[in-house]
Amino acid sequence: MKVSVSVSLLLLCFVCRVKAVTIKSCPLADGNFLQTEVEKTVTLTCMIDEGIDPSNQNELQWFRNDVRVNLAEENRQSPSSLCIQPVTKDDNGVVFICQLKGNTSVNSSIEFDVQYPPDLNDTKEVFVEEASDVVLSCDVQANPPVTVVWKKDGEILDLISGSYKTTNNGITAQLLITKAMRNVHQGMYICEVNSSIYGIMGRTFNVTVQDKVIGFPIGPTIAGVVVVLCTIVFALISRRNKIIKCIKPN
Incomplete structure (x- = not known):
């Protein structure tokens, strides 16, 4: 019984050892946390353990947050590299993930802490x-x-x-x-x-x-013009007969 448990533990440790993905960065990260600045260049390299045989099942994939990164075919095998140049404000808080295409549970990640000043002066x-x-x-x-x-x-x-x-x-x-x-x-x-x-x-x-500029009162002016025109029209209508008599020929 003890031998069986020991063998199982050994097999589990072996599987964990060979099924590993690691990300190395330049500049160096502190664990899975990388601090950098805008306008800098960061290189990420993803590698799998030597115990894993090269095959299509061990093809590597990169993700920027939840968006898959397009890789050249020759860059899908270990070691697979990403170059972020230049680093921008939008990269702050971004998580880059590298994983096995055939087993997405085998992965590694690194988060960017991008430092930048305010846009002033x-x-x-x-x-x-x-x-x-x-x-x-x-x-x-x-x-x-x-x-x-x-x-x-x-x-x-x-x-x-x-x-x-x-x-x-x-x-x-x-x-x-x-x-x-x-x-x-x-x-x-x-x-x-x-x-x-x-x-x-x-x-x-x-x-x-x-000084405060006094604006031209457009609204009241238009209203005043309308009132004047209406008054003239009504006056002409009321004096229509007299006007006609004045213009009749002798």
């Missing part, structure tokens, strides 16, 4: 009419996430006064200025972000509050 000119609202938007999507501070004329913005409101969903940070006034809201605003990897950066907004 620029200046925008903003013009707003007095008593109107304006929104200043700042792209803050980054990995790792950043902290955001709004400043006006070099000082941290007092959000309590000045009719300000801020929002931040991790992708876009916004500053809303309601009913802009020249003596309160005009000036230089900075959306300053701080990254633990990339340091401090930001976007500058030069806000100019202009």
